[in-house]
Amino acid sequence: MKFIIAIIKPFKLDEVREALTSLGVEGLTATDVKGYGRQKGQAEMYRGAEYETYFVPKVKLEIAVIDELVSQVVEEITTVARSGKIGDGKVFVLDLDQAIRIRTGEAGGVAL
Amino acid sequence: MKFIIAIIKPFKLDEVREALTSLGVEGLTATDVKGYGRQKGQAEMYRGAEYETYFVPKVKLEIAVIDELVSQVVEEITTVARSGKIGDGKVFVLDLDQAIRIRTGEAGGVAL
């Protein structure tokens, strides 16, 4: 199993979720985060003083998937979340030792 | 060392924290997240238009633990966070290479 972490633009959330669902992903967890990267925040003005904002709002998805789905999921995210503009985000893949469904205690791929 | 990620129902947070403390866990980090899974959001109504909410509020716990504690911690979370209803959440276990306490620079199990 792999633990996929994807940082995407917030307005892509619904599209990505739908795309993954149709791949057979049954669950994921989303978090509002602030991203720092090549895409810079706008220069903002407050009460006559200019300032830079370094962080841009992003959404982080965490998706535990069985090994068979990994490449499809990664592929699908990169396709659907891509706008081609700077700041589209990243996908990170980590190794996942174990997964347990709390409700039933089931472990492994069936828990996802 | 392992890095345990648990997604639980928000109202279980205090109980889980207390249970883990009595196991000897000395720290953890909690984040408000939105979960998508088998548990669906309610059909909501706003100004006469019905709509589905896909995400349900959840709390994510991140707990770095020494190997000896892993199975107890996972066990305890699954027990305490279980309500038996759909949406109780998941526990994910990842491998943790290294842990450092910023204040002292200590590394490894003693840093947790």
Place this chain on the structure above:
Amino acid sequence: MKFIIAIIKPFKLDEVREALTSLGVEGLTATDVKGYGRQKGQAEMYRGAEYETYFVPKVKLEIAVIDELVSQVVEEITTVARSGKIGDGKVFVLDLDQAIRIRTGEAGGVAL
């Protein structure tokens, strides 16, 4: 590649971000989290009833880095984020299998 997770005090965020930038880190993701640990929340008073707050506001940084940078990044975070007071936080290092830049599809170190 490694996936570094650092929990720091919120007011250190800008300093840490600047320090990492000068090391050559080009991106990172920050999340507001609540930390439980040795540093206890203040005893608060609301309407004449005293109560303890168990969680303290923290910021979590997630930074994917190439192997060559790992020790420098960890070193820099522990240095810059250190105030010497309890609650300075932790650095966790996990193994990172794969990283993809959504905009271009590039994978591996170049995606970071």
Place this chain on the structure above:
Amino acid sequence: MLKANKPILLGLVGATLALAPLAATAQEVTLESLKAETAFVFNTMLFLMGGFLVMFMAAGFAMLEAGLVRSKNVSMQCLKNIALYSIAGIMFWALGYSLMYADVNGGFIGSWMPYSWPEAGTVNDGSYSVGSDWFFQMVFCAATASIVSGAVAERIKLWPFLIFVAVLTGVIYPISGSWKWGAGWLDNLGFLDFAGSTIVHSVGGWAALTGAVILGARKGKYGDGGRINPMPGSSIPLATLGTFILWLGWFGFNGGSQLAFGDNANASDVSRIFVNTNLAAAGGVMVSIFIMALMYKKVDVTMALNSALAGLVAITAEPLMPGPLASILIGGVGGAIVVLAVPMLDRFKIDDVVGAIPVHLFAGIWGTLAVVISNPEGDLIIQLTGVAAYGLFAAVASATLWLFLKVTIGIRVSDENEYEGLDKAEIGVEAYPEFTR
């Protein structure tokens, strides 16, 4: 030229009357009739101005409560406040006013009938217009219901609450109000309550207390071993705004209760009432801040807000007679009551979400008794009689109604709904849908 054209403006009847009066009635004007008519207009203006200030207290209660409940119940609290004000406005016409003022004759109750006003364009008898008086009395009735809504927040179902409000504003408040303001038995006895420390605030307070007790505390509020789990309110600035709006409204509440503004002496008395009302609220705030600084080191702003209101409630029974220092002290005791009674209620596991019981019930009782300090016509025994009579009636009537609702349709939401918040369960619209909690 502009001027020549302008007078033909809006409103048919109004315009006609506006242009006509001198011509039409000039022949019969006497010094006495002019004086009386001028006083009539002044008195009516006092009621209308006082009335809209008290009406705005509905917004004050709504903001205070929206600020002091948790965010998952804020939409519900907003709905309940606009609904209760609406219900009071309708019920006080359908039943309330006549029950309170029609043919009480020293007794215990008025008449069962809707109220009505003179036709449009009519010259009204009496020393103020009929409609302005109704409006002023109606907003008092609505305030009584507002008091209840905060105490029972975060766990009561919508419909039983609205039914309670309908009976409270249409029947309970008017009946007990008739005893004094309708010239009923307590008025005959000599009971004094200028603007309603007891008639409005304690009655609302008893309804709140019985409701809070019968509903039970919010889940998780009281832990094992006497542990009290605070459930901090979602927005202090809204609670502060609500308090300031209430403070503003109180000038109408107490000032308008002079009921006359048509001559030097009455206008001067209304001014005196404004001043005393303000000093009492200021006294409430300052005393509570001092006590908290001594007792807790920190100064809990929600208690300071409550204390301003308690100061206002305390002076309401007699805002005219006291001097400045007495006003400050009467209000100050109100503030002290809040600081001491809020934790005390918690010890009894009575879960009053916004502090309505200390503010309106306890400070209301204090204010009613404090009348004897400054008003030589006040009699402590009679004041106590009034407090007891109102308490008995309001508590018994409210408790009966709450219990009836409990055994019939049920008054409390399910544990799950309570946990999820009433906004999701009964409103479907979250108060702050975008903000992460």
Place this chain on the structure above:
Amino acid sequence: MLKANKPILLGLVGATLALAPLAATAQEVTLESLKAETAFVFNTMLFLMGGFLVMFMAAGFAMLEAGLVRSKNVSMQCLKNIALYSIAGIMFWALGYSLMYADVNGGFIGSWMPYSWPEAGTVNDGSYSVGSDWFFQMVFCAATASIVSGAVAERIKLWPFLIFVAVLTGVIYPISGSWKWGAGWLDNLGFLDFAGSTIVHSVGGWAALTGAVILGARKGKYGDGGRINPMPGSSIPLATLGTFILWLGWFGFNGGSQLAFGDNANASDVSRIFVNTNLAAAGGVMVSIFIMALMYKKVDVTMALNSALAGLVAITAEPLMPGPLASILIGGVGGAIVVLAVPMLDRFKIDDVVGAIPVHLFAGIWGTLAVVISNPEGDLIIQLTGVAAYGLFAAVASATLWLFLKVTIGIRVSDENEYEGLDKAEIGVEAYPEFTR
């Protein structure tokens, strides 16, 4: 002693006049002149009090809209509301008042010129002070513009909106207003609209409707297959506060439109108007709550808030003549209109962010027609003529202006700016910069 010193206080001219009147004019005082002068002051007070209450409705609209737009557009909405009130205040002086009231003479338009007031210290002719009347009329004009701002929210650019407001308040509203309130052709015809269900609310509503249609819906609001994607407002308590402020302001709006307060009959009529206004709003709320409970099980608080306003709009054309039950029902129909029309507009993909069109346009039309129920001088054909004439003019003039702005400077922000929110794009200041969304 204090007293002896005090009279020399603030304000040179004021002080002189304040001290002088008795001495200076005593010789010529007659019973008639005193009665007239007293009525003059009462009428002026009615305008000033009514005026500041309606002025405060600007805050009400601002809060209602700030609460019902998403947080990324809240700063913009705040700016637009304070700017539109400012523009209305200036334009109604520069052009509006004269266009509306100067030399209309039964025609279609007044004169093109700025307005002016008598010098300081002058005794004014007429039965109220010139400035107080201007102030009262100006705040009505501003309210018309406020109606528009909510409907076109979350996607319109700042400057075209402000230009639209300048023309609306300086030209469109005054011209159409002159037809009735300036004693123009519709007044001659016998059209009745006491306080502006049509003249203010429908006109604003038409400007809102044409704007919403020409702008198009917010991106993502209407999905494939008729799917409607709700975009819940950011703060229900602010929307509630706004509604209560508007309700408060309506006492000035309708009460002040009696235009006279100087004698018993007028003061009594103003009181009657207060009462009817309140009952209609209450009726709107209750009817909408009942309908929602039946239709949806849940009671959407935003619809209940809209329904209070619809009740108020509905009674505005004739707040004096109806009895209490009629007032409740007239307002109640307004509430029903909201509950039914809000989803209907969505079906036509007309994206009205805050419900301005059902509240001000539909309930305004209903209220204008409902005049015939209680006012024997009302004639349904003439009322329909007025509704149609105002509709035609306001819709054509507004649509022309919107289209002109669209083809010249453009009225809609870019998709990216819309997605990011207008606050970032045009204001640079986020409404809630610290809260995670």
Place this chain on the structure above:
Amino acid sequence: MLKANKPILLGLVGATLALAPLAATAQEVTLESLKAETAFVFNTMLFLMGGFLVMFMAAGFAMLEAGLVRSKNVSMQCLKNIALYSIAGIMFWALGYSLMYADVNGGFIGSWMPYSWPEAGTVNDGSYSVGSDWFFQMVFCAATASIVSGAVAERIKLWPFLIFVAVLTGVIYPISGSWKWGAGWLDNLGFLDFAGSTIVHSVGGWAALTGAVILGARKGKYGDGGRINPMPGSSIPLATLGTFILWLGWFGFNGGSQLAFGDNANASDVSRIFVNTNLAAAGGVMVSIFIMALMYKKVDVTMALNSALAGLVAITAEPLMPGPLASILIGGVGGAIVVLAVPMLDRFKIDDVVGAIPVHLFAGIWGTLAVVISNPEGDLIIQLTGVAAYGLFAAVASATLWLFLKVTIGIRVSDENEYEGLDKAEIGVEAYPEFTR
């Protein structure tokens, strides 16, 4: 029947008087006495109405400041605002009013004693009721203190602030106020300040400026190399609401300062003041929006809000005499001052959290000098003398007091408390405990 029963209502003394007047005093009524009594009531009403509007400005300041500070200091700002209004109310009774108005006799100070009012039920001498005048003057005093609280926000300790307020409202403001409004030396000299551009606003502004300087800037506000780190306010809608409330209150502030409403000329002047006040605020907003659009492309809503207030402050010294265009321009210059002075203060590292110094001090000075434009009795040298005298006294007295507090109990919280926020450190209650930041 209802009517027969109703008159026996609330309030003992009130009721008696309300029923009695005709009978009791009819015999001595003359045309002159009736005219005088009517004027007395009108004047009293002006003070009470103006007074409650200005009182509500306390809520306006609270909301403006709550919106412009960061969320970690919002509870503190709320507490400070309700506490300062309370303190002002008590101190202006205990000391202030007599210091300001008792036996100034062309001098520099009144008498040291508490104030008192005629007994309840008394016919008051003079042309308005004593209490109404006190109330009106008191709320002005409180406004002065409100000005200070925003400028020193986010870093000052609670208690030294409250002590400062007590001395400011009990001693500093009354003494300097006596120079003009107490008929002191500056009044003799011919200094003009109708409603307090200098007496209220500049004095508050000097207290704010000295406080901000002596406290120092918030930690992190000014970086190396002249870098200015913005600390955006937590809630733009609350700041907007506060501004609208202040705008509303200003009608009372300026209109009430006419001090008389009892005849045609005075009522007309009050109307003129309403109109000019509104136009000046509108001018402030529009000028600032235009300047920002030109200078920055974006329109910062917080500056537009400040500019409305600056327009109001600017017209306050002479709201009666100017014509409409002059009013717009006088206010417009106020708006320009804000847009230019806010960044200028930052360049001098004077950290004024809410813009109080440009709005109240700079625009106040401008308004005081601008009196000579429209008022022929105004003399620029004398106006400058007044500005300088008030500036010298207010700055020296305030600075002395701030420094005294600094060396004794300390005025600034620890760096850690400042970082954590004053709400945690001194209040214990967070403003928005549930929202993630």
